[in-house]
Amino acid sequence: MSPSFFSAALSTWRATHAPLPASLAETEALEAVVKVSIKALPDARTADTLGAEREGTGVVIDASGLVLTIGYLLLEAGSILVVAPDGRVFPATVVGYDHASGFGLMRTSPSVTRRALEWGDSSAVRELSTLLVATHPAAGGASHACVVARRRFTGWWEYMIEDAIFTAPARYEHSGAALVDGGGRLVGIASLWVSDAIEQGVAFPGNMFVPIDLLKPLLDDLLTCGRRRGGGRPWLGLYSEEVEGHVVVTRVLPDAPAHRAGVRRGDVILGIGSDAIGSQSEFYSKLWAAGEAGAEVLLHVLRNRVVQRVRVRSADRMDYLRPWRA
Secondary structure: OOOOHHHHHHHHHHHHOOOOOOOHHHHHHHOOEEEEEEEEOOOOOOHHHHOOEEEEEEEEOOOOOEEEEEHHHOOOEEEEEEEOOOOOEEEEEEEEEOOOOOEEEEEOOHHHOOOOOOEOOHHHOOOOOEEEEEOOHHHOOEEEEEEEEEEEEEEOOOEEEEEEEEEEOOOOOOOOOEEEOOOOOEEEEEEEEEOEOOOOOOOEOEEEEEEHHHOOOOHHHHHHHOOOOOOOOOEOOEEEEEEOOEEEEEEEOOOOHHHHHOOOOOOEEEEEOOEEOOOHHHHHHHHHOOOOOOOEEEEEEEEOOEEEEEEEEOEOHHHHOOOOOO
């Protein structure tokens, strides 16, 4: 059972008043946190939504200079600079990106920090526990937060993960922030600010963290291939929102599969193939079950009070982005 509004609010207040740092392990963990500054390629497709210049936090996770962050910072990166805790600046290159989890890896100089952050067990993170959120100093540095929920997260950009970690209070400069347990181990990477960290029908701002356990089976793939092995998921290139049990298209990306097939903003997606859908999670589950990237997907959409059948030849999202890996 999820925490009540009262218990989440009280535990969040207690977390924010916990002393910093609470342990030597937390102090040492901060030594592995770096600032990441990215300039996108001049013609980057993601520049209009993510910006041509991006800043966030990265976490050094091994002695070779491997840095973990949230992947959207690295999409179509033209150049990357990493700023060490002592102010030294190093260039970095993209190592890998995984759209399904949202993680991104880059490599910089092994001398960027004196310490790498040990991985923890995100499955052991419990609701109402107090953890450390760590960003680079210009983004606010370290603060404590309360885990107010563990649940599925669905995003408007064809993204869904299970057992995401939601914390409060919200950190606004959150991108790539490290979530650190009491033993100084990394258990999550910050992705988003959310208005509904708890699902109680009221506003409760917080952050969503991607659990580190999602990276463990992928690390070898990202290091050797730059991406997850095997065929990619079918990707349509549309944004959607769940409105009263209906999936409504809010944007269609230019020249993406959905755009080429004629899907429009405002279309209501009623079904995929022979299956009806009534939520974003059902939409994504049915879409990804259609096969690998390149599979034809039949959408039933409501437009101007008429149900239409739209056949979309899906694609791999990585093929849509401008060439950007070194």
